[in-house]
Amino acid sequence: MDTLLQNPDLSEAKKVLDEHLRREFTVQINGLCTVNYQGRAKSKLDRGERLVIKKQDTATLVHGPENYQPKNWQPEVDSFNVKTEKIEGEKHLILKAERTNPEEVVKVRFEEIDLVTVDKLIDKSELKVRGHEVDIHESIEENPDIIEDGLTIVEREKETPAGFIDVFGRDKKDRWIVIEVKRNPDYNTILQLQRYVDEIEKEYQGEVRGILVAPKITDKILDYLQDRDLEYVEVDMENVIASYEAIDNSQKGLSDFDADYSVD
Amino acid sequence: MDTLLQNPDLSEAKKVLDEHLRREFTVQINGLCTVNYQGRAKSKLDRGERLVIKKQDTATLVHGPENYQPKNWQPEVDSFNVKTEKIEGEKHLILKAERTNPEEVVKVRFEEIDLVTVDKLIDKSELKVRGHEVDIHESIEENPDIIEDGLTIVEREKETPAGFIDVFGRDKKDRWIVIEVKRNPDYNTILQLQRYVDEIEKEYQGEVRGILVAPKITDKILDYLQDRDLEYVEVDMENVIASYEAIDNSQKGLSDFDADYSVD
DNA sequence: TGCTTGAGCTCGCGA
DNA sequence: TCGCGAGGTCAAGCA
Numbered sequence: 001m002d003t004l005l006q007n008p009d010l011s012e013a014k015k016v017l018d019e020h021l022r023r024e025f026t027v028q029i030n031g032l033c034t035v036n037y038q039g040r041a042k043s044k045l046d047r048g049e050r051l052v053i054k055k056q057d058t059a060t061l062v063h064g065p066e067n068y069q070p071k072n073w074q075p076e077v078d079s080f081n082v083k084t085e086k087i088e089g090e091k092h093l094i095l096k097a098e099r100t101n102p103e104e105v106v107k108v109r110f111e112e113i114d115l116v117t118v119d120k121l122i123d124k125s126e127l128k129v130r131g132h133e134v135d136i137h138e139s140i141e142e143n144p145d146i147i148e149d150g151l152t153i154v155e156r157e158k159e160t161p162a163g164f165i166d167v168f169g170r171d172k173k174d175r176w177i178v179i180e181v182k183r184n185p186d187y188n189t190i191l192q193l194q195r196y197v198d199e200i201e202k203e204y205q206g207e208v209r210g211i212l213v214a215p216k217i218t219d220k221i222l223d224y225l226q227d228r229d230l231e232y233v234e235v236d237m238e239n240v241i242a243s244y245e246a247i248d249n250s251q252k253g254l255s256d257f258d259a260d261y262s263v264d
Numbered sequence: 265m266d267t268l269l270q271n272p273d274l275s276e277a278k279k280v281l282d283e284h285l286r287r288e289f290t291v292q293i294n295g296l297c298t299v300n301y302q303g304r305a306k307s308k309l310d311r312g313e314r315l316v317i318k319k320q321d322t323a324t325l326v327h328g329p330e331n332y333q334p335k336n337w338q339p340e341v342d343s344f345n346v347k348t349e350k351i352e353g354e355k356h357l358i359l360k361a362e363r364t365n366p367e368e369v370v371k372v373r374f375e376e377i378d379l380v381t382v383d384k385l386i387d388k389s390e391l392k393v394r395g396h397e398v399d400i401h402e403s404i405e406e407n408p409d410i411i412e413d414g415l416t417i418v419e420r421e422k423e424t425p426a427g428f429i430d431v432f433g434r435d436k437k438d439r440w441i442v443i444e445v446k447r448n449p450d451y452n453t454i455l456q457l458q459r460y461v462d463e464i465e466k467e468y469q470g471e472v473r474g475i476l477v478a479p480k481i482t483d484k485i486l487d488y489l490q491d492r493d494l495e496y497v498e499v500d501m502e503n504v505i506a507s508y509e510a511i512d513n514s515q516k517g518l519s520d521f522d523a524d525y526s527v528d
Numbered sequence: 529t530g531c532t533t534g535a536g537c538t539c540g541c542g543a
Numbered sequence: 544t545c546g547c548g549a550g551g552t553c554a555a556g557c558a
Contacts, residue, residue, distance in 0.1 A: 026315070037551070038526070043393040127309045
């Protein structure tokens with residue numbers, strides 16, 4: 001902890017902010033504030049007690065007492081500006097965070113500040129996640145039979161005018177197969193698959209099959225899919241994760257997901 | 265500020281957490297920790313200094329020194345569990361946050377804690393945002409001419425077998441018009457519009473035009489749209505917001521977006 | 529830098 | 544409770 005101020009005078013807080021709103025520091029401010037945003041949209045947030053966090057990449061978050069998501073934010077900031085202002089005899093501290101591309105401003109007006117802390121957080125660890133969609137891709141590439149007996153993979157991430165096809169292949173009767181993989185398929189997923197099938201039909205000779213590969217699907221979306229003569233193949237995410245860990249083990253000698261990292 | 269502990273002993277920290285991991289309190293913990301998650305996917309995060317925030321709705325965030333998004337989180341938690349553990353002579357504090365539906369666990373293992381604070385944040389203000397997609401709808405209804413001279417609106421949110429049409433109308437030559445409004449149009453938007461047009465052509469007599477209304481579009485998607493004989497009309501979000509504010513003013517006597525809330 | 533898509537998406541609305 | 548779509552989506556990967 002580089003600095004910790006409790007109930008500072010706003011001028012005192014301004015001094016600390018002026019010195020520490022740079023890339024090397026993480027700054028937290030607890031206080032009573034109003035927030036305005038203007039840019040891609042426009043928002044206002046009246047008086048309330050919130051946490052403002054300025055991270056070391058200048059990303060800035062205004063968190064209320066509820067919810068995962070911040071009330072206001074700036075993903076990465078080009079410039080900060082701090083000033084104090086007297087409004088009707090009351091002193092306020094104003095923190096403005098601006099960026100271009102897109103052009104946006106967040107303005108936080110503090111009436112009271114309860115706490116300011118400054119840190120240099122050291123965190124060199126990378127987050128490792130398994131169970132992403134790409135893990136299903138890997139899993140198919142590793143063992144195409146999980147989709148269908150005799151499937152041959154021709155290309156991954158095949159580019160078409162309508163976008164990228166996840167997996168492109170042929171079945172054992174030499175029909176083209178377009179595979180769209182999705183963890184959480186929705187109506188758009190079906191349209192997307194349709195889009196790819198249309199493109200391949202335009203460009204290639206012969207029959208084209210479109211297959212959605214997902215761990216689950218709702219009845220309505222399954223109907224929607226089958227109405228368009230598309231197919232559905234279910235995969236088990238547990239198996240996908242397990243198979244990935246097996247590969248991981250054999251390749252690196254040691255899994256990133258050893259038992260000692262379990263949540264039990 | 266209800267409580268503030270600097271560099272507490274882990275047992276001391278545990279005592280404070282046991283008392284305050286309930287809905288009424290916001291708890292912040294700065295410390296050196298590892299984090300594991302298991303549920304819809306699986307993740308692990310090695311040692312690093314992070315901020316853990318437990319909000320008053322039990323939402324829990326683990327923020328690293330960078331990025332808008334937390335490294336790990338739990339949107340709303342069903343139960344917390346705190347314990348201390350001796351591993352190879354080192355005492356650790358373990359915070360487990362679990363929820364069902366979906367079944368997920370986040371486990372944070374602290375080796376050191378720099379700071380614990382407990383607050384009851386009071387924030388009754390509602391965030392007010394303008395510039396959503398629905399504001400464009402309003403804007404079109406208010407003044408159809410922004411799309412095209414002589415446009416008559418027949419129906420909003422018109423149901424078809426392919427989904428809901430944002431705006432359905434007629435042009436001055438009595439052709440049907442299907443309008444799809446989108447802040448961030450993509451390829452699927454085009455296919456969706458196409459499907460609505462197809463539905464209307466099936467069901468109605470006469471020519472049918474499909475119009476995408478958006479504040480911006482990429483060249484490729486514009487091509488994709490024009491290949492399908494669909495049209496694009498650009499709207500200026502500034503105008504949409506301004507017109508909304510004008511309506512707001514006239515209806516409520518006072519805008520929610522007065523000049524004193526500007527970001528200047 | 530821009531384009532495209534996934535995300536443990538989250539969140540709110542509606543049936 | 545679940546399905547569905549928007550988001551100031553963000554962020555990663557690739558051209």
